[in-house]
Amino acid sequence: MRHFFEHKEHLVRMAVLFVVGILAFVVFREIMVPAGFGEYGHFRAGALDDVRAHPVKYAGQATCVQCHTDIAEQRAQGKHAHIGCEACHGPLATHAEGKSDEVPTKPDPRATCLRCHTQNVTKPKTFPQIVPAEHSAEGPCTACHQAHSPSLS
Amino acid sequence: MDETRRDFLLKTGKFIVLSAAAAGAWEAVVHGQPDRVPEAYRLLDHWWAFTIDIDKCIGCGNCVYACKKENDVPLEPQFSRTWVERYHVNPDDMEHPEVDSPDGGYFGFPEKYAGQDGKNFFVPKMCNHCATSPCVQVCPVGATFESPDGVVLVDKSYCLGCRYCVQACPYGCRFIDPRTSTVDKCTLCYHRITKGLTTACCEVCPTGARQLGDLKNPNDPIHAFLRDHKVQILKPQMATGAKCYYNGLDGSVR
Numbered sequence: 001m002r003h004f005f006e007h008k009e010h011l012v013r014m015a016v017l018f019v020v021g022i023l024a025f026v027v028f029r030e031i032m033v034p035a036g037f038g039e040y041g042h043f044r045a046g047a048l049d050d051v052r053a054h055p056v057k058y059a060g061q062a063t064c065v066q067c068h069t070d071i072a073e074q075r076a077q078g079k080h081a082h083i084g085c086e087a088c089h090g091p092l093a094t095h096a097e098g099k100s101d102e103v104p105t106k107p108d109p110r111a112t113c114l115r116c117h118t119q120n121v122t123k124p125k126t127f128p129q130i131v132p133a134e135h136s137a138e139g140p141c142t143a144c145h146q147a148h149s150p151s152l153s
Numbered sequence: 154m155d156e157t158r159r160d161f162l163l164k165t166g167k168f169i170v171l172s173a174a175a176a177g178a179w180e181a182v183v184h185g186q187p188d189r190v191p192e193a194y195r196l197l198d199h200w201w202a203f204t205i206d207i208d209k210c211i212g213c214g215n216c217v218y219a220c221k222k223e224n225d226v227p228l229e230p231q232f233s234r235t236w237v238e239r240y241h242v243n244p245d246d247m248e249h250p251e252v253d254s255p256d257g258g259y260f261g262f263p264e265k266y267a268g269q270d271g272k273n274f275f276v277p278k279m280c281n282h283c284a285t286s287p288c289v290q291v292c293p294v295g296a297t298f299e300s301p302d303g304v305v306l307v308d309k310s311y312c313l314g315c316r317y318c319v320q321a322c323p324y325g326c327r328f329i330d331p332r333t334s335t336v337d338k339c340t341l342c343y344h345r346i347t348k349g350l351t352t353a354c355c356e357v358c359p360t361g362a363r364q365l366g367d368l369k370n371p372n373d374p375i376h377a378f379l380r381d382h383k384v385q386i387l388k389p390q391m392a393t394g395a396k397c398y399y400n401g402l403d404g405s406v407r
Contacts, residue, residue, distance in 0.1 A: 003155060011161070015165075016356075018165060018168070018169070022154040022169065022172055026176045029176070029177075030180075034311065037295070037309055037334055040196070040300070040301050041296045041298055041299070041301070042298060043295050043296070043297075044295070044296035044308050044311060045309060045310075047298070047306065047307075047308035047309075047310070047342075048196075048300060049304070050308070050309070050310070051306050051343045051344060052344045053341055053344065053348055054224070054343075054344040055338075055344075056223075056344065056345055056348070057222055057223045057353070058219060058222075058223055058350075058353045058357070059347075060350050060351070060356055062299070077252070080359075080405075081225075082359070082360075082361060084356045084358075084359075085359055086219075086356060086357055087215050087219075087356070087357040087358070087359055090222070090274065091222050091223065091353075115213050115214070115215075116211060116213045116359060117355060118261075118264075119264070120212065120262060120264050121264065121266050121267050121268075121269075121273050122212055122239050122240075122262060122265075122266065122273040122274060122275055123211045123212060123275075124210075124274075125212065126207065127211050127360070128384050137162070
């Protein structure tokens with residue numbers, strides 16, 4: 001016992017050093033490590049929510065067909081049956097959610113079609129392609145074809 | 154009581170271990186129970202993958218356009234989270250294909266190889282959402298990670314913009330967003346797929362060349378696709394665990 005107290009300042013010094021060191025580590029860690037880090041892995045769990053918070057711009061065709069049943073029926077019968085509405089109409093989530101009173105503008109009835117149907121050797125041979133100058137030099141394609149059900153035969 | 158050195162070391166050891174445990178417990182007390190992903194979406198019920206059918210791609214560029222719109226990817230300069238490459242393989246030199254991707258395919262592909270000998274095809278590219286991704290391994294701050302449902306994401310609030318991951322990605326899928334100076338990449342439209350929607354690029358793909366799939370969902374058509382087609386991933390020799398499966402991938406594709 002006496003032996004112990006004889007050199008106690010060594011021990012006290014060391015203990016203080018330990019405590020300060022550990023405290024500093026705990027405080028530093030608390031400040032530096034973001035909340036939720038490590039919950040699912042080596043990352044901040046809240047980052048998942050951050051990414052999910054991004055707004056949706058393409059409503060998805062399932063939403064469009066709920067209201068535009070006539071066009072959905074028309075499309076279902078033709079060769080464009082599997083093309084999403086927004087592939088031609090562009091992102092319309094604000095319209096579909098009723099957040100915008102603006103009536104969406106119609107897609108260009110020529111440029112829209114040419115984007116997909118202009119002939120190109122790199123396109124798969126089975127895909128229907130046309131040479132615009134030969135097939136219809138100018139004017140809207142919709143003069144003959146219906147946009148939502150394009151086959152004439 | 155005579156304290157031996159052993160006693161002292163034992164006591165200090167216990168003290169260190171217990172205070173560390175207390176610190177851990179304190180963290181849990183402060184933050185409460187984790188309740189990160191509410192609603193019906195359960196992280197562990199999904200394992201996302203992607204299929205690309207090269208024989209179906211017509212190079213319309215709808216996917217590139219939609220991705221930029223959906224995810225606010227800068228139009229200029231031309232960075233893309235997904236892009237389409239055009240390959241022209243000359244039969245005399247199969248090892249060195251001609252590859253181009255004007256503006257990532259954003260405006261489509263003006264005819265270039267008409268009348269030339271050789272094979273031509275489009276290869277849509279995007280993040281492969283690797284299961285053991287090199288980009289994740291090199292991140293010094295844990296800002297890029299594989300989510301428990303198999304999507305490689307970036308924590309923009311912790312990204313330093315150090316570009317290690319840009320270098321590490323064997324597929325060139327990452328770029329630095331000039332507006333934030335942080336890294337940007339395909340999120341597999343995480344904000345959409347966790348709400349039951351498909352990705353923006355799949356939504357607008359006219360031929361179904363791109364398909365999102367959930368490997369943990371036994372009813373997902375991706376299982377039939379993987380069974381019925383001879384698929385390949387990009388750069389299998391890199392052992393990245395890529396989850397982007399290509400049907401009809403030519404050996405010349407890099």
